[in-house]
Amino acid sequence: MGEASIKAQAKTAYETAIGVEVHIELATKTKLFCGCEASFGAKPNTHVCPYCLGMPGTLPVLNEKALELALSVGIALHCDIPAWSRFDRKNYFYPDNPQNYQVSQWFYPLCKVGYVEIGEDATKRIGIWNIHLEEDAGKLFHDEKTDQTLVDANRAGVPLIEIVSAPDMQSAEEVLAFLEQLRTKVLYLQASDCKLQEGSMRVDVNLSVRKAGNSGLGTRTEMKNLNSFRAITRAINAERERQIGILEAGGEITLETRRWDDAKGASFPMRSKEEAMDYRYFPDPDLPPVFVTEDQVEALKKAQPEMREAKRKRFVSQFGIPEYDSEILTQSVRLANLFEETAKLGIAPKKVSNFLMGEGLRILREKELDPADVQATPEHFAALLKLLEENKITNTVAKEVFEEVFVSDVDPAEYVERNGLLTVREEGVLRQTVESVIKENEKSASDYLGGKEKALGFLVGQTMKAMRGQADPATVTALLKELLKK
Amino acid sequence: MDSSKIRTALALSERIRKKEISVREGLDATFEIIDQKEKSLHAFLTIDREGAYKEADRLQEKVDAREMFGPLFGVPVAVKDNLCTKGIRTTCGSKMLENFVPPYDATAVQSLKDAGMIIVGKTNMDEFAMGNTTETSYFGCTKNPRSEAHVPGGSSGGSAAAVAAGECLVALGTDTGGSVRQPASHCGVVGVKPTYGSISRHGLIAYCSSMDQVGPIAGNVTDCAALMEALCTWDPKDSTSIKRGSLDSLTAVKQGRLDVPTYGKRGRLDILSSLEDGVPGMKIGLPKEYFSAGLDPQVAASVMRAAETLERHGAILKEFSLPLFQYFVPDYYLIACAEASSNLERYDGMKYGLRVPGSDLHDTYRKTRTQGFGEEVRRRILLGTFALSEGYYDAYYLKALKVRRLVANAFDDALKEFDLILGPTAPTTAPRLGEADQDLVKSYLADVYTVPANLTGLPAISLPCGVGEGGLPIGVQFMGRRFEEALLFKAARVLEKETCQNG
Numbered sequence: 001m002g003e004a005s006i007k008a009q010a011k012t013a014y015e016t017a018i019g020v021e022v023h024i025e026l027a028t029k030t031k032l033f034c035g036c037e038a039s040f041g042a043k044p045n046t047h048v049c050p051y052c053l054g055m056p057g058t059l060p061v062l063n064e065k066a067l068e069l070a071l072s073v074g075i076a077l078h079c080d081i082p083a084w085s086r087f088d089r090k091n092y093f094y095p096d097n098p099q100n101y102q103v104s105q106w107f108y109p110l111c112k113v114g115y116v117e118i119g120e121d122a123t124k125r126i127g128i129w130n131i132h133l134e135e136d137a138g139k140l141f142h143d144e145k146t147d148q149t150l151v152d153a154n155r156a157g158v159p160l161i162e163i164v165s166a167p168d169m170q171s172a173e174e175v176l177a178f179l180e181q182l183r184t185k186v187l188y189l190q191a192s193d194c195k196l197q198e199g200s201m202r203v204d205v206n207l208s209v210r211k212a213g214n215s216g217l218g219t220r221t222e223m224k225n226l227n228s229f230r231a232i233t234r235a236i237n238a239e240r241e242r243q244i245g246i247l248e249a250g251g252e253i254t255l256e257t258r259r260w261d262d263a264k265g266a267s268f269p270m271r272s273k274e275e276a277m278d279y280r281y282f283p284d285p286d287l288p289p290v291f292v293t294e295d296q297v298e299a300l301k302k303a304q305p306e307m308r309e310a311k312r313k314r315f316v317s318q319f320g321i322p323e324y325d326s327e328i329l330t331q332s333v334r335l336a337n338l339f340e341e342t343a344k345l346g347i348a349p350k351k352v353s354n355f356l357m358g359e360g361l362r363i364l365r366e367k368e369l370d371p372a373d374v375q376a377t378p379e380h381f382a383a384l385l386k387l388l389e390e391n392k393i394t395n396t397v398a399k400e401v402f403e404e405v406f407v408s409d410v411d412p413a414e415y416v417e418r419n420g421l422l423t424v425r426e427e428g429v430l431r432q433t434v435e436s437v438i439k440e441n442e443k444s445a446s447d448y449l450g451g452k453e454k455a456l457g458f459l460v461g462q463t464m465k466a467m468r469g470q471a472d473p474a475t476v477t478a479l480l481k482e483l484l485k486k
Numbered sequence: 487m488d489s490s491k492i493r494t495a496l497a498l499s500e501r502i503r504k505k506e507i508s509v510r511e512g513l514d515a516t517f518e519i520i521d522q523k524e525k526s527l528h529a530f531l532t533i534d535r536e537g538a539y540k541e542a543d544r545l546q547e548k549v550d551a552r553e554m555f556g557p558l559f560g561v562p563v564a565v566k567d568n569l570c571t572k573g574i575r576t577t578c579g580s581k582m583l584e585n586f587v588p589p590y591d592a593t594a595v596q597s598l599k600d601a602g603m604i605i606v607g608k609t610n611m612d613e614f615a616m617g618n619t620t621e622t623s624y625f626g627c628t629k630n631p632r633s634e635a636h637v638p639g640g641s642s643g644g645s646a647a648a649v650a651a652g653e654c655l656v657a658l659g660t661d662t663g664g665s666v667r668q669p670a671s672h673c674g675v676v677g678v679k680p681t682y683g684s685i686s687r688h689g690l691i692a693y694c695s696s697m698d699q700v701g702p703i704a705g706n707v708t709d710c711a712a713l714m715e716a717l718c719t720w721d722p723k724d725s726t727s728i729k730r731g732s733l734d735s736l737t738a739v740k741q742g743r744l745d746v747p748t749y750g751k752r753g754r755l756d757i758l759s760s761l762e763d764g765v766p767g768m769k770i771g772l773p774k775e776y777f778s779a780g781l782d783p784q785v786a787a788s789v790m791r792a793a794e795t796l797e798r799h800g801a802i803l804k805e806f807s808l809p810l811f812q813y814f815v816p817d818y819y820l821i822a823c824a825e826a827s828s829n830l831e832r833y834d835g836m837k838y839g840l841r842v843p844g845s846d847l848h849d850t851y852r853k854t855r856t857q858g859f860g861e862e863v864r865r866r867i868l869l870g871t872f873a874l875s876e877g878y879y880d881a882y883y884l885k886a887l888k889v890r891r892l893v894a895n896a897f898d899d900a901l902k903e904f905d906l907i908l909g910p911t912a913p914t915t916a917p918r919l920g921e922a923d924q925d926l927v928k929s930y931l932a933d934v935y936t937v938p939a940n941l942t943g944l945p946a947i948s949l950p951c952g953v954g955e956g957g958l959p960i961g962v963q964f965m966g967r968r969f970e971e972a973l974l975f976k977a978a979r980v981l982e983k984e985t986c987q988n989g
Contacts, residue, residue: 050590056570056586057568057569059688059723061725091828091831100834101828101831151836280827282874282879282883285696286725288725
């Protein structure tokens with residue numbers, strides 16, 4: 001047997017069990033336990049106060065909004081909400097953590113057992129073990145010039161939820177499907193912007209392998225520093241290979257935390273056994289238990305927005321757009337809402353959908369934007385589509401203006417006016433251009449006259465190009481036919 | 487008139503408000519005594535003469551403009567050095583915070599300012615409030631004003647000594663295991679540990695968060711009550727702060743309803759209006775175990791005399807048993823050290839306070855914390871770290887929490903039968919300087935009468951009830967039901983009047 005086939009056989013003889021720990025920064029205005037702004041990207045150490053700098057004598061006060069958002073996520077993930085939960089301190093020394101303990105939940109988390117459905121028609125349930133509410137840490141920067149490590153405490157104390165899944169996933173594909181579902185739900189709840197690159201969504205992967213057919217789980221490793229969905233996929237596949245390799249060679253898996261290096265395509269142990277942490281969790285005496293009443297849970301259930309599945313079905317029945325369109329539009333709550341609100345302003349739904357799915361998605365892809373970054377208001381989007389409907393601008397111009405509306409929410413009427421983009425339909429103006437196009441393209445002209453209909457299309461295109469897309473195509477075609485016959 | 491002859495804070499304020507003396511004159515008297523006594527006493531770590539006079543002038547303008555003010559307006563006050571004071575160094579008695587100047591005021595300090603009081607300085611204390619003699623202070627011990635060979639008690643030894651010496655009429659202390667009451671007892675003044683949650687902990691540098699409580703210290707019961715009223719206020723900055731209410735809502739609490747009462751009409755605790763009501767019919771319990779071995783006979787005799795005095799005034803005395811007595815001290819030290827080990831993690835040399843550079847991050851942590859903390863603080867951090875460690879948590883910390891619950895239940899049960907529980911504040915009069923160090927366990931055990939109030943959150947008061955050998959004061963302590971400080975003060979007032987008549 002060749003080496004490749006041995007490897008193939010070995011691989012199929014193992015099953016993979018994957019669970020994830022997902023940290024999501026909640027989209028609150030202020031931090032979890034103080035009034036500092038929680039927004040991303042400010043100058044270092046400008047969103048800080050005595051509390052989140054760990055000054056002596058300061059005390060935490062729970063942000064009710066963070067609690068509400070965390071509970072909403074728990075409800076959306078079908079979790080049990082216990083009558084009370086409690087905050088615990090996780091003690092560890094590190095400069096990004098001004099108090100040297102993180103306020104988290106360990107013994108009694110906010111939400112318990114729930115699930116997320118993945119796969120075709122939601123055929124597989126991935127279990128959720130718990131969701132807890134905690135503080136984020138600050139950030140460290142190494143200054144090469146002075147060879148010093150500097151602390152930015154802006155992020156310290158920003159509210160996070162940690163969602164811990166059961167080891168119910170068996171492949172990178174399932175993990176991605178789970179994360180997509182989770183992310184969509186959280187985005188629909190507007191509980192977070194869930195950006196992996198900015199760190200508002202962070203995923204740690206717990207993975208173990210076992211011989212196919214064995215019951216019980218193998219020893220797992222925890223993988224950190226996964227900054228994109230691509231890195232998650234690569235890390236899962238690499239870690240499975242690594243563990244199988246060790247077991248095949250007769251070795252044992254070490255229970256450890258590893259750090260994924262995406263550039264090297266490999267992972268490395270984060271700390272040795274001697275440095276193993278003892279977090280000494282204990283109830284935070286500065287914070288009373290959090291009581292959640294049934295009424296509160298009911299109210300939050302009622303306040304849950306329409307989630308993706310429901311919206312997808314409703315768009316088809318209410319607006320008569322194809323299933324496919326609805327599937328794509330509802331992938332992002334931002335696009336779905338833009339669609340719905342624009343259509344409600346009296347624009348044919350399919351036209352709205354076409355623009356969003358064609359142009360909208362293209363722009364997002366090319367500019368590497370997140371749907372959440374889309375600035376368009378339904379009013380401006382509708383105004384643009386009206387201009388097109390009324391033939392005041394051509395399709396080409398509409399596409400150009402759409403990009404401005406989509407990304408920067410310009411007023412389309414004003415933009416068209418300012419840039420002189422209104423469609424030219426005056427024969428007098430067009431006649432001159434058409435004449436010169438015919439002159440410059442004698443071959444095509446004679447082809448057309450010789451019976452090649454296609455040549456007319458080419459000539460129309462050339463005219464439009466000369467008119468920078470602003471000519472009325474019907475008028476141009478008519479003029480061409482008329483002048484060619486002469 | 488000579489303002490140094492005014493012996494009570496309420497009288498001083500009244501004279502100031504009646505414009506019989508100026509705010510400055512009141513302050514002059516304070517600094518005169520400080521200048522006289524401070525050199526040998528060492529009650530203060532920082533004196534803010536300039537700030538105090540500036541504030542006096544500002545307050546005088548208010549007097550002249552006849553603006554509204556309270557019963558302690560214009561009174562100088564000393565503040566324990568673990569309460570943050572904006573712009574005034576706050577050391578916590580530690581080398582670690584030797585040069586730490588807080589950017590904000592503790593809520594309790596703000597309450598003093600709101601009451602028109604003048605902060606004259608910051609008082610000495612055991613380092614991070616860990617100790618009961620003020621000897622663990624990095625800045626050296628405070629002497630007992632009654633006898634300089636003896637400690638003032640602790641950890642609020644500076645505040646108690648300052649009041650006892652007349653350096654100021656009232657002061658703030660903090661009480662985690664007796665740190666207000668025990669030094670008050672040793673120095674012969676009045677000190678209160680209010681119901682947990684009564685006075686905001688915002689700005690109180692944490693030692694054991696679930697037990698720390700700010701407490702007033704004064705030369706007499708009435709001043710202490712007035713200061714207590716000024717300090718008790720709900721604070722949204724402290725999640726463990728409680729809203730006090732009218733008598734009606736207190737009834738609700740008695741009925742076992744957990745929802746905390748809202749403000750009464752005055753929005754404040756009211757003690758003064760019932761202060762002179764006396765103790766007729768009041769049921770007072772004496773725990774048998776309190777009077778067992780370990781209690782100095784002269785203290786026992788003095789406390790029993792106090793009990794008899796109350797009986798003479800109509801109180802009903804009865805003995806009862808607290809079988810958990812022997813667990814009070816170990817339970818307290820376990821929980822206090824565990825919380826302290828976490829609360830003191832923030833002192834790492836990175837953000838403020840002492841920093842001793844090392845070869846790498848961990849070496850810097852190690853050097854900073856080894857050199858910044860004194861021996862007692864390091865000991866308690868290590869004990870607490872051990873108690874919370876994986877594998878020991880259940881056996882130590884969790885068990886201690888269960889014992890704490892049992893202790894609380896025992897006191898709650900007793901307080902269903904009794905209005906007050908009476909006992910000594912400390913088993914002996916003030917120890918000699920250096921004595922505590924020779925037998926640490928004995929020193930810890932001396933907290934046995936004070937720690938239950940902290941374990942249970944119940945209010946307690948200590949006031950002088952006699953004088954022992956060498957002229958050292960003896961204190962008596964009352965514990966009462968949650969939110970019912972008024973009862974403690976009524977009983978204390980009866981005793982005080984009697985003692986004054988005798989003395």
